[in-house]
Amino acid sequence: MRPGRPRASTTLEGLDDLDRAIIGALQRDARHASSGDIAEAMDVSASTIRKRIQRLESEGIVTGYHATVDYERAGYPLAVLLFCTAPIPEREELAARALGVDGVVGIKEIATSEENLLVTVVAENTDELTAIARRLAEFGLTIGEEELVRGDETVPFYRFTGTEDDEERPAA
Incomplete structure (x- = not known):
């Protein structure tokens, strides 16, 4: 399901729907989330996405991009x-x-x-x-x-994924 164009309204935290969608895309797969792909999904230009990502980084909201390592397979059980x-x-x-x-x-x-x-x-x-x-x-x-620790899994925060309905989130 392709989301519609995000509202321009800003929340108290200073993030609008487009910012949250960008953060969600980066949380899901920062390595493969190109500005062009995010732009297409959100019906905005790639330059808009690049500028938003730069702002999110400069404001310290997006603080880095990290590899998830299976330490056991890497020799550290x-x-x-x-x-x-x-x-x-x-x-x-x-x-x-x-x-x-x-x-x-x-x-x-x-x-x-x-x-x-x-x-x-x-x-x-x-x-x-x-x-x-x-x-x-x-x-x-x-x-x-x-x-x-036997396992370590994370998921994107649901408010950044565009799935705010309880039935669309993983069961708790």
Whole structure:
């Protein structure tokens, strides 16, 4: 089903329907989402799409394009979530330092619990995992829980896909 021309109305967040459609297309498949293909689907010019993407990037709404890696197939069978605690005044600095540790592939700052950093780590074996955890502890992070990750799937946020009807979204 081809969507109609987007409304030009702007939401409180500053995004209109065209911006949301562009974000949805990029979330679905940024590698193959050409401005021409998005333009055709949205019935606007490719230059309009390119300008919108540039604006979304410059405003920090679209912050990057990332490859999804199957670490197990790439030789790193251990993907682990480390729930860590950092002193609040140092949390941002410690998160940035932790990203520099070999094997750390992601950090999420959590504002609502004692364990306020979620660190994603990949490793070949438990010795490597232990070395990474020790390095994080040296920085001042306290590791609470460790959870082995078996799978990791994401989907585009439904408000960027043009499928706001509940029956069109995947079942919860």
